[in-house]
Amino acid sequence: MINTVPKFFSTILLAACSFFSASVNAALPQELDGKELPSLAPMLENVTPAVVNIATEGRVRQRQSPLFSDPFFRRFFPQFQIPDQPIERKTSSLGSGVIVDAKRGLVLTNNHVIANAIQITVTLRDGRQVEAEIVGADPETDIAVLKMTAENLTALTTSDSDDLRVGDFVVAIGNPFGLGQTVTSGIISALSRSGLGIEEYEDFIQTDASINPGNSGGALVNLKGQLVGINTAIFSQSGASHGIGFAIPINLALRIMEQILDTGEVKRGFLGVSIQDISPELAEAFGLTKKSGALINKVLKDSPADKAGLLPGDIVISIDGKKIRNANDVRNRIGLLPVGERIKFKLLRESKEFELTILVDEGTSKKTKPKVTSELLIGVTVSDIQKGSPYFGKVKGVTVLEIKRGSLAWVSGLRANDVITSVNKNPVKNLEEFLAAVDKKNDSLLLRIVRGNMATFIVIKK
Numbered sequence: 001m002i003n004t005v006p007k008f009f010s011t012i013l014l015a016a017c018s019f020f021s022a023s024v025n026a027a028l029p030q031e032l033d034g035k036e037l038p039s040l041a042p043m044l045e046n047v048t049p050a051v052v053n054i055a056t057e058g059r060v061r062q063r064q065s066p067l068f069s070d071p072f073f074r075r076f077f078p079q080f081q082i083p084d085q086p087i088e089r090k091t092s093s094l095g096s097g098v099i100v101d102a103k104r105g106l107v108l109t110n111n112h113v114i115a116n117a118i119q120i121t122v123t124l125r126d127g128r129q130v131e132a133e134i135v136g137a138d139p140e141t142d143i144a145v146l147k148m149t150a151e152n153l154t155a156l157t158t159s160d161s162d163d164l165r166v167g168d169f170v171v172a173i174g175n176p177f178g179l180g181q182t183v184t185s186g187i188i189s190a191l192s193r194s195g196l197g198i199e200e201y202e203d204f205i206q207t208d209a210s211i212n213p214g215n216s217g218g219a220l221v222n223l224k225g226q227l228v229g230i231n232t233a234i235f236s237q238s239g240a241s242h243g244i245g246f247a248i249p250i251n252l253a254l255r256i257m258e259q260i261l262d263t264g265e266v267k268r269g270f271l272g273v274s275i276q277d278i279s280p281e282l283a284e285a286f287g288l289t290k291k292s293g294a295l296i297n298k299v300l301k302d303s304p305a306d307k308a309g310l311l312p313g314d315i316v317i318s319i320d321g322k323k324i325r326n327a328n329d330v331r332n333r334i335g336l337l338p339v340g341e342r343i344k345f346k347l348l349r350e351s352k353e354f355e356l357t358i359l360v361d362e363g364t365s366k367k368t369k370p371k372v373t374s375e376l377l378i379g380v381t382v383s384d385i386q387k388g389s390p391y392f393g394k395v396k397g398v399t400v401l402e403i404k405r406g407s408l409a410w411v412s413g414l415r416a417n418d419v420i421t422s423v424n425k426n427p428v429k430n431l432e433e434f435l436a437a438v439d440k441k442n443d444s445l446l447l448r449i450v451r452g453n454m455a456t457f458i459v460i461k462k
Contacts, residue, residue, distance in 0.1 A: 040171060040223075044183060047225040049125040049154040050099045051218055053175040054109060054132075054146075056117035096174035096218030097122065097146060098227060100257070102153035107146040108253055109217030110232055111137040114144050116406075122148050125181065136260035140200035140268075141336070142232055143248065143256040144217075156219060159226035161249035164188055164205065172209040172231055172245065174218025184210035186243075193246060195328050198233050201335050202328075204246040205229045211245030220247040229253075252336060259338060269337040269360035272303020273310060275327040286315065287351055293317050294327040308345075308358040315348040334360065374438040376445050376460045379404025384431045385419065395450055396429040397421035412460040414449065421455075422448040 095113030100106055107122065114120055120132045130148045137144035168188045176182050186209030193204040207220065211234050220229035229247030259266045275294045283291040294316045299305050316324050319333045320343050337343060337360050345356045381402040385392050389399060400418045403410050422428060423437035424446050438445065445460045 043225040050156040051173045052097045053123040054095045054097045055121045056093050057119040094178045095216045098219045099155045102155035105148045111139045111142045111144045113217045138266045142199050156227040158250050161228050161251045174215030176212035176214040208243045267339045269334045271305045272300035273305045274298035277326045294330045304361045308356050318346040379407035380409050391419050398434045413458045419450040
């Protein structure tokens with residue numbers, strides 16, 4: 001939403017920015033008392049060519065109103081009858097991105113900037129427009145990697161985001177409200193923000209540098225012009241900046257990018273434990289002076305945690321030297337680590353501290369919730385029919401565990417908990433047969449599904 005602005009506010013004033021003064025005069029000289037005034041301009045001249053604007057176009061399929069399919073309506077209002085098929089709606093969005101590899105033309109941005117995009121146009125600082133393609137994306141951390149082909153690109157160098165401190169000065173660069181490249185400055189106001197419900201895995205840098213809609217995917221840089229984060233979200237009740245913005249640390253973004261480039265996907269670390277926060281009552285029961293840390297309440301048999309010697313009742317104090325505040329900290333630390341990495345746990349057991357090194361494994365969820373690779377079933381997760389299901393032993397097929405709202409399958413009528421019994425008129429008895437039937441570039445899929453006490457066919461088309 002764009003608010004109407006009085007005409008006299010539309011004049012753009014260019015002003016020097018000083019961190020040592022509360023007010024700035026637009027006519028301020030370049031020198032004062034023979035001393036050069038501090039300015040971000042020299043640094044920004046080198047940085048801004050690496051920050052790009054991203055425009056996307058996509059289509060979302062929507063079902064028409066059920067009213068038009070009602071027999072009563074069709075009988076008495078034939079002039080309003082509409083074919084019973086999904087309606088495509090064109091979508092567009094604006095965002096930002098950061099060139100991190102000029103030679104390969106790689107751009108980091110947010111997944112939500114390019115989600116559902118069928119065409120992506122990158123606008124460079126010099127005005128050139130280049131088509132880009134998606135290399136891969138990780139919705140759980142909201143990171144996406146794009147690739148474009150262009151000459152004379154500028155890439156940003158990166159800094160170790162683990163070295164950031166609260167109070168460090170930072171600059172946010174992006175494309176707010178589609179106005180064009182814009183620069184704002186501020187400080188880091190908090191680190192390791194999590195539990196916000198913005199992403200599945202959260203370890204945000206918090207800043208008061210102004211971030212607005214359209215800044216998503218843009219750069220957060222330090223005063224040396226080094227990339228420290230990817231701007232992602234704001235805390236706001238109005239949709240505009242209230243001085244609390246969040247960025248994904250560049251260390252995390254680069255780890256995600258490396259996995260996408262190497263394997264095309266992101267594999268989550270797995271320990272095999274269930275963990276809970278430590279309440280004041282639990283802290284007292286375990287003889288703790290502080291309630292920080294996370295309590296292990298379950299260890300899966302033969303899991304990495306079990307093999308390393310973790311036990312229910314152990315309290316996680318730190319992981320790889322980083323203090324653990326709560327259960328969410330543990331989840332983020334493990335889920336954001338690559339499979340195969342060894343991590344050092346500091347634990348408390350019977351009031352005694354000790355350390356264990358654990359090899360991070362790939363989660364078993366990959367086996368029970370495989371992702372379907374068919375283009376028509378993107379966003380759908382299935383499994384064999386499990387014990388405890390009302391269909392177990394009665395129907396042969398696969399169960400839909402999850403389905404992304406707005407996806408092709410969802411628009412076509414597929415829902416979570418449906419049981420798929422055949423694909424293109426061929427029965428599928430289990431997960432293996434189902435994956436073999438849909439693991440190809442089908443132009444359409446005819447699925448027979450069982451839902452409750454009824455069975456029906458649905459067609460999924462591009």
